[in-house]
Amino acid sequence: MGLRDLIEAKQRRTVTHPILVGNPxxxxxxxxxxxxxxxxxxxxxxxxxxxxxxxxxxxxxxxxxxxxxxxxxxxxxxEMTVDIELQSLPEDEWEAAIAELDEDAREKYDLSAILAVLTAASCTDPELQDAGWWAEQLARPTWTDGDKSSLSSTLLNLNVFAPRFEALGKG
Structure with missing residues (x-):
């Protein structure tokens, strides 16, 4: 397989994000x-x-x-954590979601207003692709600012920031 073939076969990036569900x-x-x-x-x-x-x-x-x-x-x-798999969104889907933010939130990349939508759209598990359900979960008092910030950071790293290649290596 040549270099062009490898680049043409590029896939969307995925990441596993842990969610703390208990006290470890x-x-x-x-x-x-x-x-x-x-x-x-x-x-x-x-x-x-x-x-x-x-x-x-x-x-x-x-x-x-x-x-x-x-x-x-x-x-x-x-048992105190569960992992969800998230994948990067196509550029048009990401940009459409970001367009929903006010100008200040866009400048700061404050995803709190659209976190449920982005999380649902990014989940690879079809059972978790429900933005309304995510909005309910994220509104619960058990979700701290830190929990939501961590999820936002994961989505930003997946969709906006380039991967650090020194950490990837070639095996």
Whole structure:
């Protein structure tokens, strides 16, 4: 496949955006504690091996218990977020949405007035392509300014700003 073919086959960019749906604080604290416990345990095993001693069954059992508890805490933390996949909009759709903003909002790229519309139009999951539903969700008190700002930033990075190629690499 030649360079022209690759460029002609260019696809719309996509990104996965995490949405916090719960409070991960307890799980994060547990992960931190268990990670420290595992490091200390591994150091203890390394010291025993360096001294020519083989780890006892209790040592391997403890390691397995710590790892299982760590996996469980990581799973609980993961359950606190859901990921939505967003794709860049065709230029005409993006420009039409931006045209709905007042001049001040356009200059600042303040997407708050059209965030629900842009999010629905950008979702790859057909179930999430409902602007009215997004407007209801974003109006709920559980959505902080930070949540909405993060979503706006993701949409801007996807549609307005060029990707940073140094971060992409070629593999």
């Amino acid at each position: 604080s307890a799980a994060v604290a547990e992960i931190k504690q268990l990670s420290g416990d595992l490091v200390e345990h591994m150091r203890s095993l390394a010291a025993k091996r360096a001294a020519g001693k083989n780890p006892a069954k209790a040592d391997t059992d403890r390691e397995a218990k710590i790892k299982a508890a760590l996996e469980a805490a990581q799973a609980r933390r993961s």
